[in-house]
Amino acid sequence: MNIQNTAAAPLLRTIDTTRFGEVSVPEDDVFTLKWGLPGFGFLREFVVLALEDQKPYLWLQSLERSDIALPLIDPWALFSDYDPQLPSVTAAVLEIERPEDFCLMCVCVVGPEAKELTVNLLAPLVFNLRLRIARQVMLEDSIYSIRTPIPRADEPAKEANSA
Amino acid sequence: MLVLSRKLNQAIMIGDDVRIVVVSVDRDQVKLGIDAPRAIAVHRSEIYDEIQRQNREAATSMLEPGPVATPTTAQLRPGPAKFPGAKRPPKPLKPPT
Numbered sequence: 737m738n739i740q741n742t743a744a745a746p747l748l749r750t751i752d753t754t755r756f757g758e759v760s761v762p763e764d765d766v767f768t769l770k771w772g773l774p775g776f777g778f779l780r781e782f783v784v785l786a787l788e789d790q791k792p793y794l795w796l797q798s799l800e801r802s803d804i805a806l807p808l809i810d811p812w813a814l815f816s817d818y819d820p821q822l823p824s825v826t827a828a829v830l831e832i833e834r835p836e837d838f839c840l841m842c843v844c845v846v847g848p849e850a851k852e853l854t855v856n857l858l859a860p861l862v863f864n865l866r867l868r869i870a871r872q873v874m875l876e877d878s879i880y881s882i883r884t885p886i887p888r889a890d891e892p893a894k895e896a897n898s899a
Numbered sequence: 900m901l902v903l904s905r906k907l908n909q910a911i912m913i914g915d916d917v918r919i920v921v922v923s924v925d926r927d928q929v930k931l932g933i934d935a936p937r938a939i940a941v942h943r944s945e946i947y948d949e950i951q952r953q954n955r956e957a958a959t960s961m962l963e964p965g966p967v968a969t970p971t972t973a974q975l976r977p978g979p980a981k982f983p984g985a986k987r988p989p990k991p992l993k994p995p996t
Contacts, residue, residue: 756970765972771940775951776958785970790962794973806957812978820980825937827982836977845953846960856957859950863975874942874950882946882953 754803755795756785766799767863767870774859774872776804782870784808784841784863793844796861808841809855814886820860826873830864837866844886854883 747763761783768780773796781799792813798804811818820840832838841863843856857880863870903911910920917939920932933941 759970761972771938773954774947775954784973784975786973787970788968793962795970797970804958806954807960807962810978822980822982824982829938832982835981838980839975839978840980841975843954843957844960845956846962847956848961850963854953856950856953858946859953860980862980865975865977872950872954874940874946882949 749799751783751797751799752802753797753805755805756787756797759783759785759797761785764868767868769870769872771871773806776801779804793846794841796841796843807844807846808861809844809886811840811842811855811857811860814855815857815884818857818880820857820875820880821878822862822873823876826862826871830862830869830871831867832862832864837864839863839865843872845883853886853888855886856882857884858882 748760749763749766750758750760753759765783767782767784769782770780773779773782776798779798779800782796783799785795785797785805787795792809794808796806796808811820826832830838839862840860842860845852845854845856847853858878859872859874859882861870861872905911905921907921907924910918912918916936918934920934922930922932924930935941
C-alpha cells in the first residue's frame, strides 16, 4: 500500500549540508535540474534555502553533495532595469505555460571577505515552480555579463548593463 | 579525441539527432550549422567554460554573517521575466500514434 502525502503531513527529506548542518526540507520543495548545472553536471537534485539573516541572498543547495551550495539572488532586487530576453525554446523545454509558472534567479560569487561580489546576469537559472524543474539558461546575443559587479550598499546603484 | 576531415557542406552526426554541417570556410574561420533537438543547448565553448568557472567559484562563496539560524526552503515567486510569445508556448511534438 502506498503512503499518501497529505497536506497535513508533508514528506520531509533530511539532508546533511556542510554550510548549514542538518536541514529538513519538504519533498515537494526539491527542484530537479534535469540537464545538470554547468560545472556540476553530475548533480541533479537541489533545494533553494533561505536564511533569515542573509537576505536578499538564497542558496542553491545540492542534495547529493553536502558541500555544494551556490548563492542565488533575485536579479531585480539589484537591477530594476534587468531585461533578460529568454530564448523562446526555454519555455518549451521547461514546459512553462503561464508567466506565473516560473521565476528567475542568478548565481552570485561572493569572494572571501566579499572582495569579489559579482552576479551572473548572462546565464540566469529558470525555475518551473509548478513542475519543480530548473535549468541554467544562457541568454543569446546579450549585453549582460557573467560577472556583473553587485552594487554595494554604500555605492550608488548602477544600471545592469554598465558592467 | 576523434578527429574527422570534412569538406564544405559535408556533415557529421553525433548520436541519432545532432547534425553538424560545415557551412563555409574562409581562411582561419569555419562556419558550422548545427541541427539539434531544442532541449540540447548549443553554446560557444568559451562562454560555457566561463559559466562553469563562475558556478564553481560561486560554490566557494562565503556570506557574512555565517549561518546562525536554520535555513528553510525559500518560497520562490514568479518574477517580471517574460518569454517572447509566452501566451502561446510551442506545443511539444506528439509521437505518432
